[in-house]
Amino acid sequence: MCRVAGRNGRYLCTESNKVDEPFKVEEAETVDAPPPPTEKLLVLGGNGFVGSHICREALNRGVAVASLSRSGRSKLHDSWANSVTWYQGNLLEPESLKDALSGVTAVISCVGGFGSNAYMYKINGTANINAIRVASEQGVKRFVYISAADFGVANYLLQGYYEGKRAAETELLTKFPYGGVILRPGFIYGTRTVGSMKIPLGVIGSPMEMVLQHAKPLTQIPLVGPLFTTPVNVTAVSKVAVRAATDPVFPPGIVDVHGILRYTQQKSR
Ligand SMILES: NC(=O)c1ccc[n+]([C@@H]2O[C@H](COP(=O)([O-])OP(=O)(O)OC[C@H]3O[C@@H](n4cnc5c(N)ncnc54)[C@H](OP(=O)(O)O)[C@@H]3O)[C@@H](O)[C@H]2O)c1
Numbered sequence: 001m002c003r004v005a006g007r008n009g010r011y012l013c014t015e016s017n018k019v020d021e022p023f024k025v026e027e028a029e030t031v032d033a034p035p036p037p038t039e040k041l042l043v044l045g046g047n048g049f050v051g052s053h054i055c056r057e058a059l060n061r062g063v064a065v066a067s068l069s070r071s072g073r074s075k076l077h078d079s080w081a082n083s084v085t086w087y088q089g090n091l092l093e094p095e096s097l098k099d100a101l102s103g104v105t106a107v108i109s110c111v112g113g114f115g116s117n118a119y120m121y122k123i124n125g126t127a128n129i130n131a132i133r134v135a136s137e138q139g140v141k142r143f144v145y146i147s148a149a150d151f152g153v154a155n156y157l158l159q160g161y162y163e164g165k166r167a168a169e170t171e172l173l174t175k176f177p178y179g180g181v182i183l184r185p186g187f188i189y190g191t192r193t194v195g196s197m198k199i200p201l202g203v204i205g206s207p208m209e210m211v212l213q214h215a216k217p218l219t220q221i222p223l224v225g226p227l228f229t230t231p232v233n234v235t236a237v238s239k240v241a242v243r244a245a246t247d248p249v250f251p252p253g254i255v256d257v258h259g260i261l262r263y264t265q266q267k268s269r
Contacts (some may be wrong), residue, residue: 001100005054008097009133022168027060029081036214038069038105039063039064039066039105039106039246040065040066040103040104040105040106041058041063041064041065041066041104041105041106041107041108041112041222041242041245041246042065042066042067042068042100042101042104042106042108042140042188043055043058043065043067043068043084043107043108044067044068044069044082044091044107044108044109044110044128045067045068045069045109045110045111045112045113046065046066046067046068046069046086046088046110047067047069047071047072047074047076047165048069048111048125049111049188049190049192049193049234050110050146050188050234050237050238051067052078052081052240053106053111053190053234053235053237053238054078054082054108054110054193054237054241054242055067055081055084055237055241056080056238057238058242058245058246059080059084059233060138061242061246063086063246065083065085066084066085066086066087066104067084067085067086067087067191068086068087068088068089068096068097068100069088069089070075070090071088072086072087072090073086074205076193082128085101086233087100089101090127090142091111091130091131092122092126092130092132094131094133097130097134097135098138098190099132099161101134101135101138101140102214103222104135104138104140104176105141105142105166105219106141106142106143106144106145106150106179106245107131107140107142107144107245108143108144108145108146108161108241108242108245109128109131109132109143109144109145109157110146111123111124111131112124112146112148112161112164112165113130113139113163113225114127114158115147116160117159117160118129118163120158120159120161121162121163121164121167123162124161124164124168124250125160125163125164125165125168126164128164128168128172129167129171130169130172131140132145132175132176133135133175134202135187136175136176140180141179142176142180142181142244142245142246142248143172143175143176143179143180143181143245144180144181144241144244145168145172145180145181145182146181146183146184146237146241147165147168147182147183147184147186148161148162148165148184148185148186149157149184149185149229150162150184150229150255151186151229153228154257162179169254171180173253175254176252177252178201178252179246179252180252180253181251181253181255182253182254182255183237183240183244183247183255183260184255184256184257185232185243185257185260186229186230186231186232186257187229187231187232188231188232188233188234189231189232189233189234190233190234190235190267191234199261203224204214209239214224219259229257230257230258230261232257232260232261235258236261236264239263239264240255240259240260240264241264243263255259
C-alpha cells in the first residue's frame with residue numbers, strides 16, 4: 001500500500017497494481033493555500049489608503065511586496081511597512097517604473113485621484129495606461145486595477161475621472177486579456193492614515209453597506225441609481241485584489257461591488 005498525504009490532508013495513491021490503467025483525476029478543487037514564494041507583487045500607490053491595506057494583505061499571505069509612488073514610503077510608521085521594498089517613481093514618467101518591475105509577477109494599481117478634469121484624466125487614465133504598457137512589455141503575468149463604480153449623474157461632474165478610469169480599463173483588457181482584473185468599488189471605507197492620524201471612515205461606510213447591500217433594485221433606477229452603490233470595506237477590496245493578482249485561475253474582467261462582496265463572503269465561509 002502506498003499512501004502519501006496531500007497538502008489538503010487527502011491521501012493520494014502514487015502506485016498502482018494495474019499497470020495499464022490510465023491515471024484518473026477524480027475531482028478538482030481550488031485550495032486556499034498561500035501562493036508560491038516565487039510570487040512578487042508590485043503595488044502602485046502602496047503608501048495610499050487602499051494601497052497600504054493591499055500591501056498588508058499581501059504580506060500576510062506570504063507574498064513578496066514592493067511599492068512605487070512619487071513619495072516612496074512617505075510617512076508610514078507601521079511596522080509592516082518595513083517588509084515592503086519602497087520605490088520612488090512617477091507613472092507619468094514610465095521609465096521610472098522599470099527598476100521596480102524587475103522580477104515582478106503581478107501588479108496592483110491603486111493610483112488615481114481628483115482635481116481638474118484634465119488632471120483627473122491624466123492620473124486615473126494616462127498614468128495607469130503607461131503602467132499597463134510597461135508591465136506588459138516586461139512580461140508581468142497579472143495586473144489588477146482599482147477602478148471605480150459608475151456614479152450616474154455624478155459622472156458628468158467628474159468627467160475626467162470616469163473617462164480616465166474607463167480608458168485605463170480598455171487598455172488593461174487589451175494588454176492583459178487573460179490576467180487583467182478590474183475592481184469597480186463605490187465608496188471604500190476603513191481606517192485612512194493622514195499624517196500621524198488614523199481616521200475611521202467605517203463610522204459612515206459600515207451602516208450604509210449593511211442597508212444598501214440588500215437594496216440592489218435601487219441601483220437600477222436610471223441616472224440616480226448608481227448613487228446607491230453599496231460602500232465596501234477596504235479590507236474586502238484588498239482581499240479580492242490580492243487574490244485576483246495571485247490566483248492564476250481568478251477570471252479576468254470586471255468585478256463590481258456585488259462581485260467584491262461575493263468573493264469576500266465565499267472566502268469567509
Ligand atoms: N477611496 C475610495 O473611496 C475609492 C472609491 C472608489 C475607487 N477608488 C480608487 O481606488 C484607488 C486608490 O484610492 P485611495 O483612496 O487609496 O487614493 P490615495 O490614498 O490618494 O492613494 C493614491 C496613491 O497613488 C499614488 N500616486 C498618485 N499619483 C501618482 C503618480 N503620478 N505616480 C505614482 N504614484 C502616484 C499616491 O502616492 P504619492 O502621492 O506618494 O505619489 C498614493 O499612494 C484610486 O484609483 C481611486 O480612484 C477609491
